[in-house]
Amino acid sequence: MESLESLHEKAAAGAGLTAEEAALFLERAGPEDWRRAHETACALTRGHFGGRLFFFAPLYFSSYCVNDCAYCGFRRSNRALRRRALETDEFLTEARFLWEQGHRTLLLVAAEHPGHSGAAKIAAHAGALRAAGMSFYLMAEVAPMSVPDYRVLRQAGISQCLLFQETYNREVYAAAHDGPKEDYEWRKGAMERALEAGISRVGLGILLGLNDYREDLCALIAHARDLRTRYGKFPATFSFPRLRSAYGLGPTAGEGKEVTDEQLERIIVLARLAVPSAGIVLSTRETPAFRDSVLKKGIGVTHLSAGSATAPGGYTLTESGPGGQFELLDHRPLGEVLRRTKEEGHRPCLQPN
Numbered sequence: 001m002e003s004l005e006s007l008h009e010k011a012a013a014g015a016g017l018t019a020e021e022a023a024l025f026l027e028r029a030g031p032e033d034w035r036r037a038h039e040t041a042c043a044l045t046r047g048h049f050g051g052r053l054f055f056f057a058p059l060y061f062s063s064y065c066v067n068d069c070a071y072c073g074f075r076r077s078n079r080a081l082r083r084r085a086l087e088t089d090e091f092l093t094e095a096r097f098l099w100e101q102g103h104r105t106l107l108l109v110a111a112e113h114p115g116h117s118g119a120a121k122i123a124a125h126a127g128a129l130r131a132a133g134m135s136f137y138l139m140a141e142v143a144p145m146s147v148p149d150y151r152v153l154r155q156a157g158i159s160q161c162l163l164f165q166e167t168y169n170r171e172v173y174a175a176a177h178d179g180p181k182e183d184y185e186w187r188k189g190a191m192e193r194a195l196e197a198g199i200s201r202v203g204l205g206i207l208l209g210l211n212d213y214r215e216d217l218c219a220l221i222a223h224a225r226d227l228r229t230r231y232g233k234f235p236a237t238f239s240f241p242r243l244r245s246a247y248g249l250g251p252t253a254g255e256g257k258e259v260t261d262e263q264l265e266r267i268i269v270l271a272r273l274a275v276p277s278a279g280i281v282l283s284t285r286e287t288p289a290f291r292d293s294v295l296k297k298g299i300g301v302t303h304l305s306a307g308s309a310t311a312p313g314g315y316t317l318t319e320s321g322p323g324g325q326f327e328l329l330d331h332r333p334l335g336e337v338l339r340r341t342k343e344e345g346h347r348p349c350l351q352p353n
């Protein structure tokens with residue numbers, strides 16, 4: 001069996017860690033191992049990203065959903081939610097607001113619904129942005145699609161797709177999902193199909209609070225390495241959102257599955273050691289204090305949302321609420337977060353290279 005010392009050396013050399021090695025580290029690392037791992041994560045982050053921090057804003061365009069995920073405000077059974085699918089003019093009003101705030105990267109987000117959030121609808125929205133002269137870098141976080149549908153997204157100018165497995169534990173996955181999303185394999189294969197369709201950047205993620213985070217982190221690393229083996233590149237980003245309360249729902253983490261700040265920092269550190277080149281996303285689900293503290297430590301976060309809303313129309317259409325997907329904890333506008341990160345010595349970037 002490998003020693004922890006050999007894992008430290010392998011990680012420091014930038015050679016990454018396998019899922020099995022990450023599991024071994026999680027099982028046996030003591031405080032001094034974590035201190036060293038933090039140092040290594042800082043060095044790898046500096047080496048790969050050189051202080052760059054990438055900013056984006058989510059633009060939700062539909063909250064109609066055919067699924068009933070236990071943890072989500074958009075779930076089918078949430079009758080209190082005021083649902084909305086943006087018309088093109090509404091979508092452009094939202095996008096224009098974000099453009100004027102200074103955003104240049106958009107994450108198009110929608111709940112799963114064949115009529116409101118299929119590939120053709122996303123392509124139409126992307127085309128409307130181009131016609132309106134807003135040359136955003138476009139990402140999409142939508143339901144799993146077929147290879148031909150991902151081709152439609154690529155041809156429409158979507159440069160990156162994100163899709164989170166939520167949990168890799170099949171039993172927990174089955175218990176949390178009801179609807180088409182129950183199909184674990186279809187979801188797990190989605191980013192593979194996106195790569196197959198020529199979308200060269202994909203993002204993986206886990207929803208922390210559903211399952212034992214150690215199991216899901218190791219499975220995520222295994223998934224990332226599998227994509228690397230078959231498509232020649234690691235995922236562009238990892239996301240580690242923690243479960244938050246959502247409209248119509250109380251606290252939602254599974255019993256004993258809550259992830260503390262210290263544990264989330266360790267997740268970020270180990271993800272950086274395992275896949276040194278992957279961007280790590282920290283969203284406005286986290287508090288300003290936690291986001292600032294993690295950035296200051298420099299352990300691995302490279303992608304931030306800022307000034308976000310999680311309801312279709314949430315930026316400009318005041319009559320749209322209540323309708324967010326989940327609760328946000330960092331409400332600072334983009335300008336304020338940019339200023340703060342510059343003061344801390346980071347180099348904010350509004351679009352990836």
Ligand code: SF4
Pocket residue numbers: 065066067068069072073074075076110111112181
């Ligand atoms: S997590 Fe996604 S699929 Fe599930 S209810 Fe929410 S929007 Fe629908």
